[in-house]
Amino acid sequence: xxxGLEDVVAAETVLSDVDGKxxxxxxxxxSLDDLVTSSRYEDVLELLFDxxxxxxxxxxxxxxxxxxxxxxHVAQTDPALVALPPVEGMRALLARLDDGDxxxxxxxxxxxxxxxxxxxxxxxxxxxxIAPDAGLPHAADVLRxxxxxxxxxxxxxxxxxxxxxxxxxxxxxSTFAARVVASTQAGLTSSVLAALSALKGPLHGGAPGPVLxxxxxxxxxxNAPAWLESALANGERLMGFGHRVYRVRDPRADALKGxxxxxxGSGAIDPARLALAEAVEAAALDLLKRKKPDRxxxxxxxxxxxxxxxALGFSREAFTCVFAMGRVGGWIAHxxxxxxxxxxxxPMSVYVGPMPQVAA
Numbered sequence: 001x002x003x004g005l006e007d008v009v010a011a012e013t014v015l016s017d018v019d020g021k022x023x024x025x026x027x028x029x030x031s032l033d034d035l036v037t038s039s040r041y042e043d044v045l046e047l048l049f050d051x052x053x054x055x056x057x058x059x060x061x062x063x064x065x066x067x068x069x070x071x072x073h074v075a076q077t078d079p080a081l082v083a084l085p086p087v088e089g090m091r092a093l094l095a096r097l098d099d100g101d102x103x104x105x106x107x108x109x110x111x112x113x114x115x116x117x118x119x120x121x122x123x124x125x126x127x128x129x130i131a132p133d134a135g136l137p138h139a140a141d142v143l144r145x146x147x148x149x150x151x152x153x154x155x156x157x158x159x160x161x162x163x164x165x166x167x168x169x170x171x172x173x174s175t176f177a178a179r180v181v182a183s184t185q186a187g188l189t190s191s192v193l194a195a196l197s198a199l200k201g202p203l204h205g206g207a208p209g210p211v212l213x214x215x216x217x218x219x220x221x222x223n224a225p226a227w228l229e230s231a232l233a234n235g236e237r238l239m240g241f242g243h244r245v246y247r248v249r250d251p252r253a254d255a256l257k258g259x260x261x262x263x264x265g266s267g268a269i270d271p272a273r274l275a276l277a278e279a280v281e282a283a284a285l286d287l288l289k290r291k292k293p294d295r296x297x298x299x300x301x302x303x304x305x306x307x308x309x310x311a312l313g314f315s316r317e318a319f320t321c322v323f324a325m326g327r328v329g330g331w332i333a334h335x336x337x338x339x340x341x342x343x344x345x346x347p348m349s350v351y352v353g354p355m356p357q358v359a360a
Contacts, residue, residue, distance in 0.1 A: 052336035064134030099187030168330030182335035211306035221279030240303030
């Protein structure tokens with residue numbers, strides 16, 4: 001037995017292939033490189049949902065209507081719920097949705113993290129939530145609901161690229177949790193709630209915020225090598241580096257680095273902030289190669305996620321919520337695949353406790 005189910009194959013899937021050795025991610029036969037250059041989030045939803053739900057044309061109008069439908073729950077938000085961390089408030093609102101298993105239920109669950117997160121962030125800031133515009137593409141409406149203004153083309157493209165990049169990634173902890181619950185035939189809302197609860201754990205979805213803390217502490221490109229050396233010597237983890245599966249650079253890091261550079265070119269990111277991040281990345285990679293030569297510790301998806309979400313105006317405490325906005329499509333697809341084709345997931349354990357005393 002290996003701890004953490006290391007190397008255990010727990011499912012066959014048509015959804016995604018995470019090739020850790022070669023640093024490659026494929027979603028239903030399409031490479032991540034091709035997805036991020038040619039697809040919006042709605043396109044990836046259609047790709048993920050194909051064969052699991054009856055798809056009739058573009059999903060965009062139905063997803064827009066779903067955003068409007070779930071917005072009705074925002075009116076029931078109370079001060080105690082607003083006071084919670086955003087991911088916990090969003091989870092509480094999401095739990096109010098019906099536990100269905102059809103396309104309409106799936107699209108409500110896709111819409112919910114975006115609608116509830118933006119509403120909660122505005123309520124925390126003393127502002128009124130903004131109702132969805134069903135006619136807008138999903139990424140554009142998310143940013144409009146958060147800020148109250150129409151985002152730029154570059155901002156919409158950046159958020160779309162992020163949502164596409166994180167939409168599915170094999171049997172990570174949250175996706176596996178979704179499949180376990182789906183295997184009981186509990187319904188899509190139950191599966192998504194289980195996945196979201198796994199995602200909020202700091203070992204899974206909680207690292208992008210601390211990346212910014214690391215950049216703030218390093219302060220300047222010139223100071224980065226010394227600060228990183230001191231942090232590593234003190235036993236601190238360098239956030240945004242290393243991955244459980246990838247033995248080489250995480251391909252999602254490059255996908256998001258490209259989006260960050262586009263934002264910087266449009267003026268949405270301070271060039272000094274980007275220069276600091278690139279200096280920290282270079283110094284960290286050099287340091288890790290020298291200090292931990294036996295471990296493959298390269299840049300992962302969280303490093304440039306932090307810069308991208310910061311530039312789009314999301315607070316650090318909401319980063320896990322934005323991750324859920326993208327990953328929810330993968331959770332739902334995996335839940336449907338498991339419910340339609342799989343068995344009840346019931347692994348065995350090895351008992352290592354004491355045995356009853358046998359009387360002489």
